[in-house]
Amino acid sequence: MRTQVAIIGAGPAGLLLGHLLKAEGIDCVVIERQTPDYVLGRIRAGVLEQITVQLMERLGLDARLKAEGLVEGGFNLADGERLIRIDVAELTGKTVVVYGQTEITRDLMDAAAPRGLEVIYGTEDVTLHAVESDSPAITFRKDGVDQRIDARFIVGCDGFHGPSRKAIPASVGREYERVYPFGWLGILADVPPCNHELIYANHERGFALASMRSHTRSRYYVDVPLTEKIEDWSDERIWDELAIRLGPDAAANITRGPSIEKSIAPLRSYVFEPMRHGSLLLAGDSAHIVPPTGAKGLNLAASDVHYATAALTAFFRHNDHDAIADYSAKALARVWKSERFSWSLTKLMHRFPDDGPFERAMQVAELDYIANSAAAQTSIAENYVGLPV
Incomplete structure (x- = not known):
């Protein structure tokens, strides 16, 4: 198989990039290790910055987002005694939208076949070749059959554990990392949120977050030591802890209910430089991880995709090699600012x-x-x- 751009990873970053490139008339194919059901089963955050919303609008895939997304004009910091409301709309003239990452992924997946975006799921042994050259390739196995994709560029949207970043020689890359000494224990439940806006709480017992996926589905978190085990946390224990940490005003409005999903997610800050080597570009979690404090992960991936789309379009339309060369620096400038914000908010609230x-x-x-x-x-x-991007 031959294409102009081969994309590894069919999460929101890879699918968003594939759709944007197809809209620009650039031939591309997306490959994914997991099944579609597995991809959709990953529960992630869903506070969307304007860049993410604008890219979905640009593709004309924002109908459900507009119908079901919750427009938020602010959020709250709690210090144990009061809620400090940050009036985002008043202070910036902008808003964010609460719309789950799973729903973004579903919208992009559902539109792939009708728009001619080829996505190959269930690939194994994905290996990158000759990324320093102008003729990189990907080999993989699908249903027991070895296959190969030849491309002009490869874009790795395959997450922290994927093969793309590992294809860049250690002598070229540099890693920056901070591993935090706690994780977020999350509970998802079909109950109305305790507040119409997010609450980040700093309590003497630890951090808590009250968020939502819709008017009837809530997502709550408390931070716990990394030694904690999820089986030791009953639903009742989590609700009790949330009521303490979020404070009496929020606690009075908490509706308890059985969990749909519970998990403990470790926190880290991570950046890999550069985000481009030869004909290989990195985007999203393959190049950087932010702690979920501040909800930057999906939005950083979207800004990477914005820069990558612009660079690849300039190359294929105008043979603009400088656009490709500048991709890493442009993307990293925004990455580091978002890392700074997520790190500072994590330090403040934990x-x-x-x-x-x-x-x-x-x-x-x-x-x-x-x-x-x-x-x-x-x-x-x-x-x-x-x-701004």
Whole structure:
């Protein structure tokens, strides 16, 4: 098989890129290790910045997003005594939309066949070849048959554990990583949210987050040590802990119900540079991971896809090699700013094991400053809603 762009990974980043390239008249194919049902079964966050919404609008795949997405004009920081509302709409003139990553993926998957985007699921032993050359290739096995795709470019949208980043020599790449000493224990339940906007809480017992997927489905989190096991956390124990950490006002509005899904997700900050080597481009989690504090993961992948689409379109339309060469620097400039915001919000809202009275006093002082400073709230708001691309 021969194509102009071979995309590895059929999560939202890979599918979004495939659709955008097809819309520009660029031939591409997407390959994915898992089955469609497995891909759709991955529960992820769903606070969308404007870049993500705009790309779906550009493709004309935003009908469900507009009908079902919850437009949010702000969010809240809780310090144990009060809710500090960050009025994103007032401070920036912009909003975010709550719409689950699973739903974005479903919209992109459903549109693939009608729009002629070829997606090959269930691939095994995916290997990249000759990425330094102008004729890279991918080999894989599908249903026991060895196959090969020859392309002009390969884009790795295959996540942190995929083969794409590993195809870049260690002598070329550089990794930056911070592994956090806790994870997020999440519960998903078909109950109305306790607040119409997200609440990030800093309590003496630890962090908590109240969020939602819809008016009738809620997602809550508490941070726990990495040694915790999910089987030790009954639904009742999670609801009790949330009621304490979120504070009395939120607790009074919590509706309890049986969990649909429970899990503990470790947190890390990670960046790999460069995001392009030869004819290989990286996008999304293959190049960077952010802690979920601030909801930047999916949106960073979308901004990568925006830059990659522009670079590849310029190359195939105008033979613009500089656009390809500039991709990594453009993408990384936004990546690092989003990493900074996610890291700073994580530090502000979590209790780290080594923190003592001084660190706790600094958190209290910072939250009090934010509560009383329009400038501080504006800075948080413009980062939360998404920096310009």
